[in-house]
Amino acid sequence: MEAKQILNATDLTIHRPEPITETIPVLEYFKEIDPKYAVNELLEGNHVLIADQFSSGLLVLNALKDRLYKNQNKQSFENQRNLRDAYRKASQLLLIEISGHRLQVKKAPEIGWLKKLYADTADFLLPFTDVQGLNSSWQWFEKGIRIPGLKQTLHPFYGTYFPTRFEHIDLFVNYLKKYRGPKESAFDVGIGSGLLSKLLHQFDFKEVHASDINPNALIGTLESEKDSEQKTNLYFGDLFAGTKLKSDIIVFNPPWIPLPKEVSGIDLAIYYDAKLFPRFFEEAHKHLNPEGNVVLLFSNLAGLMDSNFVHPIELELKSKKRFSLVEKTIKKVAAASSKTKRKATWRDEEFVECWVLKLK
Secondary structure, eight states: OOEEEOOOOSSSOOOOOOBSSSOOOOOOEEEOOHHHHHHHHTTTTEEEEOSSSSSHHHHHHHHHHHHHHHGGGSHHHHHHHHHHHHHHHHHHHHEEEEETTESBBOOOOOOOHHHHTTTTSSSSEHHHHHHHHHHHHHHHHOOBOOOOSHHHHBBOOTTOOOOSSOOHHHHHHHHHHOOOOOOEEEEESSSTTSHHHHHHEEEEOOOEEEEESSSSHHHHHHHHTTOSSOOOOEEEEEETTOOOOOOEEEEEOSSEEESSSSSGGGGGGGGETTTHHHHHHHHHHEEEEEEEEEEEEHHHHHHHHOTTOOOHHHHHHHTSSSSEEEEEEEEEEOOOOOOSOOHHHHHHHHHEEEEEEEHH
């Protein structure tokens, strides 16, 4: 059966932090109170409500971190993981009140997501850490991001992956500038923030199709294209989402690092499981037009982290069954920021890759 095209946001259930709408017992916290008392309540499994101003929530979270991570460097890896779990569990009990889609404390930020994501309820409680995430996301959405090579500002929807560095986008733009093949149809596997689809429209592909397993990615695209003449045909699902479409270009910006044990939510856009690339290549072989290209954006980062890393694209090409290499371009990643947690030695040797493949 042909996959169903998503035409309206109402066809999907949006991912959002779950609101607390029932009445629950809480301890009210004010900044005059020593935050260690709030921390004691959280660690005992009790809810604490920030009752005066937004910064009080930050005081409590900092006190919680100090309590849990005081001797972190002396802890074993397993104990450090347990501490992170304890922090997540306790911090979820620190709450803030929303009424009329606004935070009910002083000096609080205005967060438009509270109205957009919670149109069905105006009064509820949320964990303070979730509100921090909503606030950060709203700042990105409101301000927008200027992407080199993209003629419009990108406004990433809540809960979608978007790039914060652009070397791999530069490689894709350069590929599109040189491309001389047919432009009847293109497929963006895992649309995310919609960046690659917008570039495909910009370079005059007649039809742009895209999929994602994240409903927020599709809802965000529908919203961003609401007043645009350029419409992306959207499908909810993994890889090609069960469609039978064939395309002149299939572009895939997959996760770049093999899956560790602990991953959930938006982190699934960063890590891949062992079956992802074999499944992708098997399906891409069926969905590519005879003269078409598969374009993959990747990185050597995993290889720098693990000397035993097996590059999934190189592995596919070595099999000599389905695809051959048209070209591979690389670009060195810019020097690491002094604020980054990534090891600088990795960044010094890191480069991004644009692989262009064709059918054998």
